[in-house]
Amino acid sequence: MNISDSLKLFNFFFNRYSDDTRLNKNGQIRFYNFWDTQLPHEMWFTRFIQHHKLNSNYSAKINFYSVLGPAETLKYRRKGLNIFFSGENMHDERFDEYRLACEKKPFDLSIGFDGDNFGSNIRFPLWILYLFEPESTYEDIKVKVGRLSKKSADNRVRFCSLVASHDWNGIRTEIMDSLQSIDIVSSGGKFRQNTNELYTTYNDNKHEFLKQFKFNICPENSNAEGYITEKIFQSIEAGCIPVYWGANNRPEPEILNQDAIFCWNQGKDNTNLLNVINDLTMDENKYIDFASQQRFLPHAAEVIWSYFETLEQKMRYLTTQ
Template identity: 25%
Template sequence: MTSSPSLKINFADFWATFDKKNNLFYRILSEKYEVIISEDPDILFYSCYGWEYLKFNCIRIFYTAENKKLDFTAADFGISFEFLDRKNHYRFPFYAYRILSSNNLDKLCQKFTEQEAERQWEQKKRFCCMVVSNPGAKKRIEFFQNLNNLKKVDSGGGTLNNIGGRISNKLEFISKYKFVLAFENESFPGYLTEKLVDGILAGGIPVYWGDPLVGNVFNVERFIHYRPGENEEDIFATIFNMEKDKEKYMEILRKPVFRNNTIPDVLEIDNLSQFLFYCISESKNRKPVAKTAKKYLHQLNIKKRKLQKKLIFLNRRLNFLQKIKKNFIG
């Protein structure tokens, strides 16, 4: 029996709860390689939550769960939500990562019977909830506050928490509510995260705002779609009408999750596996971008981004001080 070839990898700048040995990429690579987490890796997977990746000069694979564009002055390969026609890029939005890493595709595709839909209606005694941590998502914050002024919306995350503390299990928490606010941090074509999926998995009706192309993947009849340019009051009316209409609520719960009842290609795990194995194979024949002149261009890009963030911060602070001055004088 031949042993699997070894592969040294590492992960940098991922979200706080990311586990280097318990994630989708590690799991896939382990099917073919003896994967070793190393400080001197052959391959580095990195994301957008820090700058640790800069200390690694090996082949880099960028992955983002946020609305952050790929920068090929730093990455040799990329996995993102973007629509890029490049051999060294694989389109894999975060909703797909969430579904495949949690093995929830079968559950997501299961259609409620009438009895199951009625059970969901009866069990969900609470109105509406939200679980988010980013306080800078203006559209989401305004919608929450305006709806909350009409009827209390329970917020269980770190932002606008009004239930006495952060919840420990998101799906368990939101499964108690008829409606779940599923707003992305930002609206951008293809940027589609876990928020809509979590609301559906919890057996409720998400209120979704974000990706204008969401209907290319998901069945817009399975959730309340707050479309670009739509009136907020109309969405409120839809929510309150549906809250009282048991038959309509159950009808929506029983709709198929995906458009045309067809599972998208990004949820075929073999496609991601093929891309990862391609990256490993190609990495043996190319010089890491971190060892080329592009690294100097990347350093300039970093300085530019940091300056832009600083200017945004200073502008917000100036606006805040001007409001204080206006209120004081007025």
Template identity: 30%
Template sequence: MRTFYDRYHLPEISLGFCRETMRGIAQTEPEKSWYIQWMLSRAFQLNLNDHPDFIFYSCGGNRQHLLNTSSIRIFTTGENIPPNWDEADYALTHERIYNNRHWRVPLWRHWYAHGQSTVMQDFETVKARVERFCNFIYSNDRALERIDFYDLLHARKHVHAGGKVRNNIGGRVEDKAAFIAGSKFTIAFENESHPGYSTEKIIQPLMAGSIPIYWGDSTITQDLNPNRFINVHDYPSFDAAIDRVLEIDQDDKLWEAYIREPLFRHDKIPDELSDEAILNFFHQIFSKKQPQIGRLKKLQQKSGMSLRESALKKNVNRVKNKIARSFGK
């Protein structure tokens, strides 16, 4: 029986990348990120070159995509940043928009390979390896909501903080996955709250058998089973959510009920986040080869980028010469 991937006979696709393309995907090179290594390589023959038909870029780097006028630009990001439609022909972001130019692929989806990833639901295994109440592993001290939540929960029951922020275990945790798997709960707060913006912070504890205490994407239950995690957005206050956490902590039957729940509602990934849906979006882009940004606009953007680079170099040289003259005196 032919599969979804067989229908396209693995057509050859010419691709390129602007660094940095996707931050935080196991610290890999862009061409080894999830879209390429896992998703696209199973449906297309990928020809990576310096003069591609399609170029991936993101919110990092130095905007080198503007220097490329012949390639079709595909914007992708794991951050809570929308595409600039004056520059992007197509985009994949957290926004819940599904059309011929944009598809939503939240960052948590990069950590979950449908049919390959294992989600821990064996309560006896989970119970046997849990050795701490809750963990908090973060290094960004600007996300004040999750720090406030940690302080409130820690004041009521000890939370092991293994990151840079509020560290109380004598150093940074070396094996994050094992630390999460050994915790009954995980404080899984995003950097900020925005509908659709959800990252690895929720999927990692879910797969490890830890109950996420989640805050960030207020629409997260459209993606994941609400009976498998504590959604802080459902409670009138942080204190009310903490009351629920402590209630579960004191009742093994409640704890077990959470662990045994499937990852998705009805044990089925949402259609729009399936491999088929995401690959179909790419197939439409690759087969049509139709840019959405006009050639003239791209030439104007390249010209503007070149002028800015030239001005920057002049300023740098001016500063260098000034310093050299100062030392010369």
């Protein structure tokens, strides 16, 4: 090992130790390359583990890794259980280095949106962390799904919203420009912002901002079968009709009513879709009829609960070996 490699390794372990001290001091459950807005005891996975007492007979560390930091972090393993989680599309070229690190040295458990790569892997998409508390029971999920499935369509006086920070693949620009031919699209985020009320009126509360609008543009950052983030669920939770792109235009087909979602075909002729949206905008009764559809399928709660059960069973197995 030459001097340059030695310095690189020293800097890596020094930074890793610094992160450990800052975010993970004295904790059994530790997080690396995760969100830095939460402390370890506040994390969704910590609460899930503690609620199910998955660490009650497990004395070693439980280390979680993600992609919100250097890919180099994924190349090293700590003592104890090592778990990888990402809500991102790991097949996207932006995450090549992270994916290769996972494939070269698989984790004890890998959690993501697809559930068929990186060795020991289960499907647990990011949107679950946004929509449900980690302590949720089946009844909790059933009640919330029922409440979200049929939202009031009344008193929606504004046309369409968009909240985004970027548009690296051009899909948001394409949809926004097309819908602007019908009426004003209010963009409250950093990308093409034309209103600041998300921050000045709603204190950066996306849910309260979206509640004013009939439609919401909510595409993914990239397209892959099964890759669905929180965006479409935030749209539904706010009572908007989603204008969606991603997941090969089949967002959670076992959970969501596809007839209650408008899917945009990137780079293709969307004239028919635009005509339907225009008709709903011009005719309040048609809009209410469409917006009043059940958003979730009848067995949605069972499917969602199965994700909770699978995660618990897999982690219980790993912590009792």
